[in-house]
Amino acid sequence: MQQPTAPELEILKLLWQKHPRSAREIHDSLIEKIHWSYSSTRKTLERMGEKGLVSIEDQGNKKIYNARVEKIAVLAAMTKDLAKRVFELDSPLPVAMFADSHLVKDEELEELERLLNQKSED
Secondary structure, three states, X not given: OOOOOHHHHHXXXXXXXXXXXXXXXXXXXXXXXXXXXXXXXXXXXHHHHHHOOXXXXXXXXXXXXXXXXXXXXXXXXXXXXXXHHOOOOOOOOOHHHHOOOOOOOHXXXXXHHHHHHOOOOO
């Protein structure tokens, strides 16, 4: 799986909270965080569809988006990548660092821990 860029991750976080969403709903929710035009949001969503990060469904005259990647799998992959590239860590990572996360629910911590402790296929 190709890791999402920072703006793509913001879009995914919205879709993990509530889906499906239209491009307009996504754009309106992110306008304060990502100061770009509506056409930039639509283009980013189109690229995310090409990458396999979101599914795109035509509904009348608008497109509806759903996340195609699982939240915990993406977070684990990104965390492991950061630990390896930046901190040069190869050992298992503590799931405790997510204990106060607003993104990760308590019931998801066990799966996250399993993924963080899984050996990487380099």
